[in-house]
Amino acid sequence: MYLDDQHHNNDDNQKYRLPDPPDSWLSIATQPLRQELRAEQGAQRLHDQMLLQQNGAKKEYQIHMQQRAQREAQKFIM
Numbered sequence: 001m002y003l004d005d006q007h008h009n010n011d012d013n014q015k016y017r018l019p020d021p022p023d024s025w026l027s028i029a030t031q032p033l034r035q036e037l038r039a040e041q042g043a044q045r046l047h048d049q050m051l052l053q054q055n056g057a058k059k060e061y062q063i064h065m066q067q068r069a070q071r072e073a074q075k076f077i078m
């Protein structure tokens with residue numbers, strides 16, 4: 001009976017195990033990885049924003065050049 005109770009208690013402890021506190025060794029060991037991942041995600045986000053801005057600028061330039069060409073063509077038509 002005692003062995004069964006002890007086994008039952010171990011099962012309960014595993015089911016309801018609390019997460020590691022923020023200053024535990026496991027948490028401290030994984031912090032650099034999380035910071036590195038966050039830094040990579042931030043760099044990727046900045047890169048994506050830069051590409052969007054470049055694409056937007058290219059589109060604006062194309063529109064500007066098309067409008068300019070249309071104005072020049074209208075001068076010759078008149």
